[in-house]
Amino acid sequence: MEIGQHISQRYNQELEDIRSQVLKMGGLVEGQAEGAVKALLERDGDLAKTISKQDYKVNKMEVDIDEECARVIARRQPTASDLRLVIAVVKVITDLERVGDEAAKIASYSIKLAEKKTVTQMYAELEHLSQLVLNMLHDALDAFARLDVEQSLTVISLEKKINTEFNNLSRLLITHMMEDPRHIKNVLRITWCARSLERIGDHSRNICEYVVYLVKGKDIRHTKIDEVLPEYFPDDDEI
Amino acid sequence: MNSTITSTQIIQASLRKRYAKERRFRFFGLLSILISFAFLIVLLFTIISKGLPAFQQTYIKLDVTIDETILGVTKDSEHNALYSASYNKVIKQTLTTMFPDASGRKQKRALKNLVSSSAAYDLRDAVVADPSLLGTTQSFWFLAKDDVDVFMKGKIDRSLPETERRIKDYQLSWIDALLAEDRLEKRFNTVLFTAGDSREPEQAGMKGAIMGSLYTMIITLLISFPIAVASAAYLEEFAPQNNRWVDIIEININNLAAVPSIVFGLLGLAVYINFFGVPRSTPLLGGLVLALMTLPTIIIASRAAIKAVPPSIKEAAVGLGASPVQTLFHHTLPLAMPGILTGTIIGMAQALGETAPLLMIGMVAFVAEVPQGFLDPATVMPVQVYLWSDSPERAFTERTSAAIMILLAFLVVMNLLAIMLRKKFERRW
Amino acid sequence: MTTAVGTLPGTTAATLESADPKPIIEPRSEFDIDISGTVGKPFVDNPKMQSRNCNVFYDDKQAIFDVDLDIGKNEIIALIGPSGCGKSTYLRVFNRMNDTIPICRVTGEHTLDGQDIYAKDQDPVLLRARVGMVFQKPNPFPKSIYDNVAYGARLHGLASNRSELDDLVEASLIKAGLFSEVKDDLQKPGTGLSGGQQQRLCIARAIAVDPEVILMDEPTSALDPIATAVIEELMDDLKTNYTIAIVTHSMQQAARVSQRTAYFHLGKLVEVNDTNQVFTNPEHKLTENYITGRFG
Numbered sequence: 001m002e003i004g005q006h007i008s009q010r011y012n013q014e015l016e017d018i019r020s021q022v023l024k025m026g027g028l029v030e031g032q033a034e035g036a037v038k039a040l041l042e043r044d045g046d047l048a049k050t051i052s053k054q055d056y057k058v059n060k061m062e063v064d065i066d067e068e069c070a071r072v073i074a075r076r077q078p079t080a081s082d083l084r085l086v087i088a089v090v091k092v093i094t095d096l097e098r099v100g101d102e103a104a105k106i107a108s109y110s111i112k113l114a115e116k117k118t119v120t121q122m123y124a125e126l127e128h129l130s131q132l133v134l135n136m137l138h139d140a141l142d143a144f145a146r147l148d149v150e151q152s153l154t155v156i157s158l159e160k161k162i163n164t165e166f167n168n169l170s171r172l173l174i175t176h177m178m179e180d181p182r183h184i185k186n187v188l189r190i191t192w193c194a195r196s197l198e199r200i201g202d203h204s205r206n207i208c209e210y211v212v213y214l215v216k217g218k219d220i221r222h223t224k225i226d227e228v229l230p231e232y233f234p235d236d237d238e239i
Numbered sequence: 240m241n242s243t244i245t246s247t248q249i250i251q252a253s254l255r256k257r258y259a260k261e262r263r264f265r266f267f268g269l270l271s272i273l274i275s276f277a278f279l280i281v282l283l284f285t286i287i288s289k290g291l292p293a294f295q296q297t298y299i300k301l302d303v304t305i306d307e308t309i310l311g312v313t314k315d316s317e318h319n320a321l322y323s324a325s326y327n328k329v330i331k332q333t334l335t336t337m338f339p340d341a342s343g344r345k346q347k348r349a350l351k352n353l354v355s356s357s358a359a360y361d362l363r364d365a366v367v368a369d370p371s372l373l374g375t376t377q378s379f380w381f382l383a384k385d386d387v388d389v390f391m392k393g394k395i396d397r398s399l400p401e402t403e404r405r406i407k408d409y410q411l412s413w414i415d416a417l418l419a420e421d422r423l424e425k426r427f428n429t430v431l432f433t434a435g436d437s438r439e440p441e442q443a444g445m446k447g448a449i450m451g452s453l454y455t456m457i458i459t460l461l462i463s464f465p466i467a468v469a470s471a472a473y474l475e476e477f478a479p480q481n482n483r484w485v486d487i488i489e490i491n492i493n494n495l496a497a498v499p500s501i502v503f504g505l506l507g508l509a510v511y512i513n514f515f516g517v518p519r520s521t522p523l524l525g526g527l528v529l530a531l532m533t534l535p536t537i538i539i540a541s542r543a544a545i546k547a548v549p550p551s552i553k554e555a556a557v558g559l560g561a562s563p564v565q566t567l568f569h570h571t572l573p574l575a576m577p578g579i580l581t582g583t584i585i586g587m588a589q590a591l592g593e594t595a596p597l598l599m600i601g602m603v604a605f606v607a608e609v610p611q612g613f614l615d616p617a618t619v620m621p622v623q624v625y626l627w628s629d630s631p632e633r634a635f636t637e638r639t640s641a642a643i644m645i646l647l648a649f650l651v652v653m654n655l656l657a658i659m660l661r662k663k664f665e666r667r668w
Numbered sequence: 669m670t671t672a673v674g675t676l677p678g679t680t681a682a683t684l685e686s687a688d689p690k691p692i693i694e695p696r697s698e699f700d701i702d703i704s705g706t707v708g709k710p711f712v713d714n715p716k717m718q719s720r721n722c723n724v725f726y727d728d729k730q731a732i733f734d735v736d737l738d739i740g741k742n743e744i745i746a747l748i749g750p751s752g753c754g755k756s757t758y759l760r761v762f763n764r765m766n767d768t769i770p771i772c773r774v775t776g777e778h779t780l781d782g783q784d785i786y787a788k789d790q791d792p793v794l795l796r797a798r799v800g801m802v803f804q805k806p807n808p809f810p811k812s813i814y815d816n817v818a819y820g821a822r823l824h825g826l827a828s829n830r831s832e833l834d835d836l837v838e839a840s841l842i843k844a845g846l847f848s849e850v851k852d853d854l855q856k857p858g859t860g861l862s863g864g865q866q867q868r869l870c871i872a873r874a875i876a877v878d879p880e881v882i883l884m885d886e887p888t889s890a891l892d893p894i895a896t897a898v899i900e901e902l903m904d905d906l907k908t909n910y911t912i913a914i915v916t917h918s919m920q921q922a923a924r925v926s927q928r929t930a931y932f933h934l935g936k937l938v939e940v941n942d943t944n945q946v947f948t949n950p951e952h953k954l955t956e957n958y959i960t961g962r963f964g
Contacts, residue, residue: 005962077920079947079959217949480770551807555870557768558801559820559877560793569819570809 026141036106037130045114051107058100088214095203102196140204152208162201290640296428297383304376326359355382385440385634440634451617458526471541496535504599519601520616533586540582544575577661584657708941712740722776746922749932763799800879804886806866808858820877844872864895884914
């Protein structure tokens, strides 16, 4: 998967631009997610407000990259790996934008939660989940940057773990709500934050699926990961 | 470096020189065209100015008393007797009566030579056609003898001393007398087109040569065209490529075009006359020899024309399932036809103007009869020109030029034909 | 923006560099790439024409090397590849057009409906009636439109009388999508039509012989995009009755019209696959390089 080597240097440049823009957007989104989680866990209202305000940057980047992709499709009629790259990029940035949205949501709940000092006991679990999700997002973006199928598949398989973690957290939060109905409002907010974190995990998985599509030309969405793995790693029993 | 002088300046500096060169080249081109055009004009002018008088002929009006006693026949005589009667004497009698002052053998002969020897034949033909003319006096227009004709056309200067003139003083007085009575007249020379060759200039015509050329050309065309087109088509379309024998044949055909034409005459003499026994001096023989000479010209032109047919057309035909021969006849030859016809007509024009090979095969003989077919002795137009130019009589000079004019006219017509055929058959693809 | 990137441990410039470990322009390596054998699916279940071990020589120069390929019934197969890769030469193997070039020699087995088309008793004239051809340059005969279409039928005696011939000409022109444009001008010269119409006339001419296979050698390379689109649409219609093999320089055209695509490189068949796959995920590196416009 070399973007270079096209006879047209400009074409090289255009594809390279798109890719680096996506990486930049990925960095921005990752920063947003980290900031939101930090604001949530550290009850930093100001940081939360900043994060919430910065979401427009992500949206703008999505629009810009979308436009650039449309231009390349119209002018270059990309085929094969170039086509897959452009399609993958269009999809990746959609997911990245959603991640940005989820981060903004977390930030907005964090503003409310920062005012209350009562629900800190749930934060340990929340911190664990958020660390998992942030790692997953980071690895997904890394896999995209390096076009690393192996790492992508690892990230995809992480999703189960996140789901388990989210379910555990939900049960815990429900217990809290039953214990003290006065806290239901805040606990619900925390649940929604957890839900957003779980969504970020889903989006990270999607990004990794696009990486597999981009590199291998195979669409593995809506396929069980157990079916996919033997195809790419026939000699490998685990992962 | 010369960074101050831009390339635009360099180009500008050289422009003048370049344009001057171009102008010089154009000037020389125009000059050469003018020179060749001038030569052409001079040639045409001399030929036409010399030849034009030949299209007129002087006639003399005589009132002939057709005396039965001199002829020794009557109205009731047999056809043969009427035919073989001595009309000469009647003419002589008429002239003697008109100019009784002629004395001595020399003057009497000169008197008789005012009119052409054909006058007696004209008279005979009239009497045979209508025997009732016998015993009457009739006016006839007879051909004037060549000397009178030449004089009438102003070619003999009266002011010269008598000894240096062909027309003597006594002849002059007769002519003046005839002129005074309006008995001399110049008319269009139909004899030139209706008669065969003759020793008497006033009776000599081109018809024999024209017919001879026509028959010869027919033979040449019939033989050379099919053979040449077939060989060209074979060499272009079917002969194996890069074959040594094919190369040798090609080189030889090209060389054949450069062989001096007289060699073909020798070949004809050796092969056709001595080996095949083709009768000499006939259009058949001439056509065969000229066909040999024309072949390479037509072959080369036809090959070029066939080669110029776009291969895409041939491919299309082959792709539809046409066999090679079908492709040739349906597409290649029709498309090449304008070029082939042009080449053919150029070859035929060349053959029409050819003399040398015909000299070798006896077509230079004096043939008074107009040939009636391919096996009659004949001569052709350029040979006729050669024969007349060789004749001593003054009147043949202008006839030679007239013959050249007729020959040129035929060539022009053939070239026009070539252009017309090309236009007609030419198709764009 | 830079601050956002700066806050990211790991996804910084270091990652960007590691993402592209190879230099942008590699040294040309076309001779390192293995093209022995064909990848993909050169064989189909219901072949119309088959070619096995095809080698073509011009004198002692080899133009096609050991090509195995099937052309399926009622499919459009596109042959693509760089100039001089032998795709046109290979196409002409199927109706023995190479016979007209004396120095050209074809070896291997080639069949049409299982019959050997290079057999001694196979008449090339009959073969070319069954396997028609449309050429790069529209090449109507310098005759009327009617005579152009009727030529093949007359040649093979397909129509017994004038009215049958009229019907055949009309039907062929209708199939080629040209009839409505020329129905009043059938006696006008075919060379007077526009380029696209001329090419459709050539297609009508090929159809009139009622072939089973139509070979097209870059049929639209001389045409403008509109005329090209009309011809491509026509090919799609023809597919139901005929089998079509098309050589094209335009990869987009191959992508648009064909079901399968074969990629030739230096006289070798590198890859044959479903067109969808070739243009989204080609198997062979050379195919990928060619269709994406890369070096190599």
